[in-house]
Amino acid sequence: MQMIFNRLLLSFLVVVLMSPSCRSAEAEKYSTAPISNQGRKWRIGYLEAGPYINYPMNLRALTAAFVELGWMESIDLPQQQDENDTRKLWKALSKNAKSRYIEFPADAYWSCNWDDALRKKTRTEILVRLNQRKDIDLMLAMGTKAGQDLATNEHSVPTIVLSSSNPVRSGIIKGVDDSGLDHVNARVDPTRYERQIRIFHSIFGFRKLGIVYEHDTPDGKTYAAIDDVEKVAKELDFEIVSCHAPFSNVSEEEAQKAVQACHRQLAPKVDACYITVHRGVSLQNMPVLLKPFYERKIPTFSQVGSREVKHGVLMSIARADFKYIALFHAKTIARIFHGAKPRDLDQVFEDPPRIAINLKTAQMIGYDPSVDILGAADEIYETIETVKSEK
Template sequence: MKKIATIIFVLLFTIPISAFVMSISKDTTVAEEKAEEYFQTAGNNKAAHTKEDGTTYNICYVDIDPYPPSGEMLYYLLQEINDMGWMNIEHFDKLPFDPQDTDAGALIDYLAQQGTGDYISFSKKYNYYIALDNPQTVKKEIEEGIKEGEIDLILCLGTSPGKLIIQEMGIEDVPVMVYYSVDPVSAGLSQKQEYSGQDNVWCHTSSQVYKNQLSFYHDAYSFQKLGMVYYDESIAARDIYGETAKALGVEIAEQKIETISGQNSEEEYYNNLKNAYKQLVEEEHIDAFLLNTDMIKDSERMDELLSVFIKADIPVFVQNGQTFVKNGALMLMAASDAVSQAPFAADAFARILSGESPGDIYQKFVPSPYVSINLDTANQIGYEVPDDIILLSEQIYGGSGERE
């Protein structure tokens, strides 16, 4: 209600950005209502329970690498699962983790060690970062875990983990949830937005937000040449952004690099990333930059990397992750809202453990527009933030102080 009230208030005074956001909000509300209607009418009891033999459901966690926005998504999902009674953690918000800067793997390890109650359990063994762990070892352990009955559900955060489990391994014997994937349909993980088309697979979908996002950024700052660096087209929503840019009459200057792997060390990765950033600024002469998902994985490197653009007075817009705005990016019109999406995904989680087929569970949920702005960065690059964006923003960094 806070977001809708703010947008209505701004509409009384400003056009066109606020009118654009209201149109997004209208579409989003319809999507949210459809999702809510499904979950209100769908059948099974979601109350926490053990397996038939009285033991806990064992959850296997598969992620890409340590990445603050991914950790944030996992944190709020688990908090919601805990609130639903599937875990027994009395003060979840007192755990030694910052929601906006959480190492997801460390959180899973912590819960595995501390214990989560009678209904679900996590394991230090079945907890993977596929960019850092040996892929063959991951596959072998998961296959053996399923065979031995030690894995009851695989929770994948991101497109690459989903591809590993669904496409490369062809897992069909246990339920698979894919959360925080940019576009599961384009990635081939789900046949449609509403339902996966696979009995054991559920994917959260909301790809239309990336079209709205880029249009919003262009309305806010009329750039003509947008820079992008990514390692995977589907994770970067490359096709969606490309189509939107074409409609806006905007050119995209892009570079694809290798992500961190056994052949590409962390230091090599960040050297390549910084060089790609410099090339876009110095040779391609971009006038805006879009920071794509899962590119700056180490929060301690944000200042150094974002400064490449700030020193050149180039605004940095963010695909996913409010933490980047806090650390110097100009703006985020959120495509993924960890807090508002958590109940939707947690509901699917509970339904799956209650016996529903993942392929029968509705999976489209589009979060309401959520804008974050860094006024100090705006001042550094000489950008005068329109009043309507300030009024629309639910998180403001810098200036006269943070507002939430």
Template sequence: MLKFFRLQNMAFICLILAGILLASPALAQEKNYRVGYIEGGSYWLFSDSLQAVKDSLQARGWLEKIDFPGDAHYSPGWDRDELLEQEARELMQRDDLDLVLAAGTDATRAILAANNHETPIVAMAVSDPVDSGFVQSTQDSGVDNFTVRLDPERYPRMFDIFHQIVEFDRLGVIYPDTESGRQFTNLGAARRIAAERGFELLEYDRITTESVQDCLEGIRHLLDKGMDAFFIPSLLAFDWESSDVDKILSFLREQGIPTFARNGSRDVEAGALMGFSTVDFSRRGNFLSQMIIDILEGKKPRSLNMVDRGAPKISFNIQVANEIGFNPPFELLAATDELYREISLPEDRLVE
């Protein structure tokens, strides 16, 4: 009889525990993580990178565990530095976020300035985290709650390969004379490779509005100085969705100027001579999503590997070469990964 009552009591206790578990979503389901997001303004590289991260999280079975709340998604718009700084502070003051994603140089600088040294921060699509001073070195971010994806040799390789192929004497670069402006043109890498390879770097630092007319004025100034090649930076004037980029590329071709597009394939297909093939977003998404998963599982951001080296792939446009009178070496054509035989403008471009 005693044994019977003990069995009854055990069954009753099990029923109570089962009821508690069923009634408690926090216990019955896996934890939902909350991730904030901040960018300086709308830009294709940021949106494509974020989507690649989400796609990779989905493939790994993690996206359903993560919420990207709308009230923690900030994109104040370009040239609104005070608002960007304010929104960065708001994100860092919240206690309901498990991680914050920062996209781009401006947003990363703002979020680090507002850092609470508790909420994990992952930065992506940053021009050069080392030259920007965001990280201590390629091996150490220097900040316990911060990490970033970086490819330390990508931008120096651009200038190096461009000079190997075109053998120009005077490379022109334009940029706003600000921290971010110098990064968008990779000025540090350009100066370093110019010194190593022995070409002259012609600089125009009076870009203010980043408009098409502003940049054309800078390019004309550099032509007067003897520029015989041009590096296309990541300024708003070269963003097809917000500027009539064709006006600049057509002008450069009319002047017979070889160009290297920092943003890659899209610009090359649309009228630049060459560049690296467009970012492999699936690779980038996988690298960043693994960072996020590692952090949410308990690893410190500072302990993670930040270096994601990718072999450069060349993009080249034959029609542009013909228009500017450049005869590409056979070795270049054989090594090119993306070869465009004509100029094709993006369908979603802005036409002024």
């Protein structure tokens, strides 16, 4: 089993390091150096369908990437009580960002609180502004639903889609190498979730994999990468044991209770669990979510990344606080401001194949990671952090 893991990791490294994108040459035509918009600042807007843990992390990392590229001065963004909230971050950027090149207007921020009616109204409002006022030079569409709302021919403002589970399957872009719209660029990692499941299986050889998602919507299946999981399950001959937990048009509390119930239901039935993107999963409720798996000595893998490992999930792919993904996006934005067409720039960026692992969780479930596993880990946590609820 360990030899299989080593071969998998080596093959992923070869793919990441040796497979240049066919659009890299086009990207290199355009500088990433700071440039003004004919003497004025480029104005950036932001849309999300609702608060989610990855969104503030992506926004913070993108800010740091702009600083690294010289587009703005270093800024101390406020610490958050609510791990999902981007509103305060945007407010701080709008008020305190020091730059001769870019700005983040306070009134160019929209969050729809996962309310479909508000989302529809907001989309209309944004399109009117983009087409009539024309005072926004680039939109950040954070997440799948925001990407779906702005990846449209109803406007032509450059749009960067961030933190989307699968922008191809969710219909945001036409394909991996072509967004299908001149003004749209969405980061893609086509085999990311397949790689996650393969690495997880190479280590534990599970026969029954638990997974929680919203069964009755295309978005639910996309967020959980069900097509990818099913593909690997068929190849490696393991069973998927799923549980339905709604996240659309329900409160965050209802979503959390649904995931908790599913975890209690799955724990006796599976020998591993894949923790997927879901509104019911947060750092605050991680202890109660993971308790059934701790008690049954079940290994868990986070689809989202190492922050959940830091808070008790056994392992994931290390993401370095989104640093490399954010730098990819920042360079894309810089090239667009230099005249590149978003559609012509690279969309593919694969997560470096390094592991994050929590040794305290490993101890609790009786798992003793080998030297090879630890050697492949960029992030090793020896304790389980908890987040206090605001309630």
